[in-house]
Amino acid sequence: MTEPRISEAESRVMAVIWDGAEAGRGGAGVEDILAAAGAANGWSETTVRTLIHRLIRKDAVASERRGGLALYTPKVSREAWVTAESQGFLDRLFGGQIAPLVAHFARQRGMDPTDLARLRKLVAELDAEAAEDD
Structure with missing residues (x-):
């Protein structure tokens, strides 16, 4: 839907x-x-x-x-609305690519050590999930 x-x-x-x-x-x-x-x-x-x-x-x-x-x-x-809105935003502004979105906000807003640690943790979790799926 x-x-x-x-x-x-x-x-x-x-x-x-x-x-x-x-x-x-x-x-x-x-x-x-x-x-x-x-x-x-x-x-x-x-x-x-x-x-x-x-x-x-x-x-x-x-x-x-x-x-x-x-x-x-x-x-x-x-949740469905947030998903649809965020996907539309990502598609319109960043061609559907997540890395340019993160890079843009990291450069424009800056990231403190806590933000960087959370991002590293998320990437590690995503890597682990991807490895499990292989």
């Missing part, structure tokens, strides 16, 4: 819905989204509702009634 294209603003709404689902509440209501994302972004209730309806049309969110209120639940997992 191809994940729907979710805008930056819509991703902020999705984050609140994902957080609600992951916390065992099933999702989030308009009030939850207003409190978490609306306030931080200066959005009105109308803006939040517009973003929710866009997500429903994109089939990223479902709406159900609970106790007279709408509860919005994710139809797209956070």
Whole structure:
């Protein structure tokens, strides 16, 4: 399944819905989204509702009634969205290649010794996994 294209603003709404689902509440209501994302972004209730309806049309969110209120639940997992977004980013900017991406960020942002140690550990783990697969 191809994940729907979710805008930056819509991703902020999705984050609140994902957080609600992951916390065992099933999702989030308009009030939850207003409190978490609306306030931080200066959005009105109308803006939040517009973003929710866009997500429903994109089939990223479902709406159900609970106790007279709408509860919005994710139809797209956070992990699937992150995977699709990061793959698109990697493809667009680095031709799908990971090494140029890492090199770019290492040069532009710099890497402290902790970052370098984590990267070395990751490469060693990936080497070990690749050796097991052979």
